Amino acid sequence: MNSNAQRLYSGIAELKWGFFPKVGTGVLVACLGLGGVGHLHAQAQDTKAKELVRVAVQTELDASRDDHSHWAYKDVYKGESGEKVMKVVETGKGALKKTVAEDGRPLTPEELKAEDERIAAFVSDPAQQAKKHRDDVQDDKRAESMLRMLPVAFVWSVKREDAKTTTLGFMPDPGFTPPTMESRVFAAMEGEIVVDNAQHRIQTIRGELTDDVKFGFGFFGRMKKGGTFEIERRQLTTGVWQITESHVHIDGKALLFKSIGEQEDEVKTEFRRVGPEVTLEQAAERLKREPSSLSASR
Numbered sequence: 274m275n276s277n278a279q280r281l282y283s284g285i286a287e288l289k290w291g292f293f294p295k296v297g298t299g300v301l302v303a304c305l306g307l308g309g310v311g312h313l314h315a316q317a318q319d320t321k322a323k324e325l326v327r328v329a330v331q332t333e334l335d336a337s338r339d340d341h342s343h344w345a346y347k348d349v350y351k352g353e354s355g356e357k358v359m360k361v362v363e364t365g366k367g368a369l370k371k372t373v374a375e376d377g378r379p380l381t382p383e384e385l386k387a388e389d390e391r392i393a394a395f396v397s398d399p400a401q402q403a404k405k406h407r408d409d410v411q412d413d414k415r416a417e418s419m420l421r422m423l424p425v426a427f428v429w430s431v432k433r434e435d436a437k438t439t440t441l442g443f444m445p446d447p448g449f450t451p452p453t454m455e456s457r458v459f460a461a462m463e464g465e466i467v468v469d470n471a472q473h474r475i476q477t478i479r480g481e482l483t484d485d486v487k488f489g490f491g492f493f494g495r496m497k498k499g500g501t502f503e504i505e506r507r508q509l510t511t512g513v514w515q516i517t518e519s520h521v522h523i524d525g526k527a528l529l530f531k532s533i534g535e536q537e538d539e540v541k542t543e544f545r546r547v548g549p550e551v552t553l554e555q556a557a558e559r560l561k562r563e564p565s566s567l568s569a570s571r
Contacts, residue, residue: 322429322441325468330423332473341365342513343547345559351538362556363547367405369395371560389561396553419459425449426460438476439468444483458496458523461486474514479503482523496525509544517541 343363348370350357358374371388373380380388395401427443434440444463451460464480479502486496500523506514521535547556 319430327424347543349540
């Protein structure tokens with residue numbers, strides 16, 4: 274997959290559970306089927322809705338394969354450790370991010386210099402770049418797998434239609450067996466997606482856990498009912514869509530006592546196209562030379 278594959282997938286990939294304790298794979302495999310979710314609502318599959326989802330997913334996969342564009346933009350990220358405003362420049366070898374503000378406070382000249390030095394160290398270190406590439410590839414594969422789950426893991430219905438978009442509702446399909454912990458949580462959600470009628474592109478996807486998700490009778494973990502995620506996208510240019518907002522709010526417990534969760538909100542704005550010839554070195558120089566080119570203000 275190309276470097277821009279995560280334009281849709283990255284939002285879905287926020288449902289990654291790296292905070293789960295490392296226990297034996299065999300133990301997890303044996304226990305995943307034992308905890309289950311609570312009751313599942315019976316609903317007939319709407320074949321028209323399912324076909325619309327299938328077409329939209331395939332369109333996204335094809336578009337990701339063919340999209341080689343790169344962009345610079347402002348990224349406002351808020352997590353449990355606070356808020357960061359970053360400038361991002363994408364290249365053919367990955368994206369560089371420079372923090373310019375934290376918790377509403379612009380970084381000092383000394384802090385900005387430290388950011389430039391961190392970026393320069395990454396650009397000059399092939400080992401760091403290789404590790405980042407491997408991590409990105411794994412995230413892409415994981416998230417693509419969940420995207421491909423959409424037509425098969427849920428019962429679909431048409432909720433609303435107008436001239437521009439169709440809103441499709443989904444709920445867990447009791448006949449689907451999720452293969453991983455990530456997919457266990459994803460497949461236990463109810464929600465809706467909004468599809469652009471003309472281009473068959475996914476514009477919005479939102480979901481909510483309507484029951485607790487337990488791992489190994491709850492001993493290895495429990496994701497709490499009420500957790501939500503939402504992804505918003507818009508078209509930047511012909512055939513190119515980008516995530517502009519993602520929100521993930523999920524809580525739970527691991528090994529009975531440890532609190533775990535994802536509390537993340539991210540908004541991307543001020544998109545500008547970057548030429549395909551731009552290297553990591555040029556991107557780093559661009560971030561260093563133009564500290565105010567992407568405003569730190571909201």
